[in-house]
Amino acid sequence: MKVTLRIWRQEGPIDKGELKEYLVDDLTEDMSFLEALDHLNEQLVLKNEKVIAYEYDCREGICGQCGLFINGRAHGPHDHMTTCQLHMRSFADGDTITVEPWRAKAFPIVKDLIVDRSAFDRIIGQGAYISAKTGTAPEANSILISKEVSDKAMDAAACIGCGACVATCKNASAALFTSAKINHLNSLPQGKPESHHRALDMTKQMEKEGFGHCTFTGACEVECPEGISITNIAEMNARLIRAKVMN
Ligand code: SF4
Ligand code: FES
Structure with missing residues (x-):
């Protein structure tokens, strides 16, 4: 060939x-x-x-x-x-x-074909973590999570941070990536204590990095290799409003 x-x-x-x-x-x-x-x-x-x-x-x-x-x-x-x-x-x-x-x-x-995607790392650094006590791992069933919630969190966690969503979007928005990272942890009980600061700080960093604004064209969802749904962006926006009101 x-x-x-x-x-x-x-x-x-x-x-x-x-x-x-x-x-x-x-x-x-x-x-x-x-x-x-x-x-x-x-x-x-x-x-x-x-x-x-x-x-x-x-x-x-x-x-x-x-x-x-x-x-x-x-x-x-x-x-x-x-x-x-x-x-x-x-x-x-x-x-x-x-x-x-x-x-x-x-x-x-x-x-050549290599780009610097460290902007994603800096967004992650602003809140894609949870605070947990050190020591022995807790008993697995001590925090019960419904299948519906765990499925939703795992679907968002499938994001591999490739950047195709940004590259495809006519505004070069990182909304799909950021929303997947926020929703993954904010959906779970372990992520709740920091949920407001996570939504506020990660979206603030996203804007600081120079990504464009999301205008819901849906191109990101079509080209995402992991099938991350655009509904994550709507949910991120709702979480952001809630965080702004509560803070
Ligand atoms: S295209 Fe999909 S998998 Fe890649 S960074 Fe964006 S949301 Fe994550
Ligand atoms: S080389 Fe790891 S996703 Fe392609």
Whole structure:
């Protein structure tokens, strides 16, 4: 299998950057998309050219590090799939595939396809934790949680922090990510003591980082590989109003 990869090359944060074309041969349809990029990098090394910088860790849809725009869609052509789960069989022999980094003011480009997503870490640092007493773990059934509540919390906890929601949103809003992190803990009894400060501080940090405002286009929900629902944003807004009234 042979494809032409049009890849965004940018030496550093302040460089202009451009799309460069590479003809990549000897691929198989069972290769993952990241393996195709690995293969291209091996060829570049042999030619003494600079390798393409891209990010990954788990390569199994868990860590959220591999996000790329592929032919204009976050994480490529399939719904509910991360870039590392995408395989070359999703493309035809001879295809031209355009690969770009996430583009958002709050995610500055570090190099080539790598962006700095530390803005997400700073939002998490403002409240995505609970305070618990140290010592032996409490008995598991001492705090009963209904299935409905635990399902809701776990659905929100599925967010892997990939940033596809921001990259897809025309406003570059981080509302889907932030709402998932807030609702995950605020839904559970363990998260209740800090629920107001969590909603206030995490949304404040989100605004400080330069993400845009949510206008409920729903694009984030469509492109989220974990299927995080946009209803989380409505719930976050309700929690925020409640926190403002109570504080
Ligand atoms: S909400 Fe979805 S798209 Fe956004 S960071 Fe979490 S997993 Fe990625
Ligand atoms: S490399 Fe971890 S989600 Fe893709």
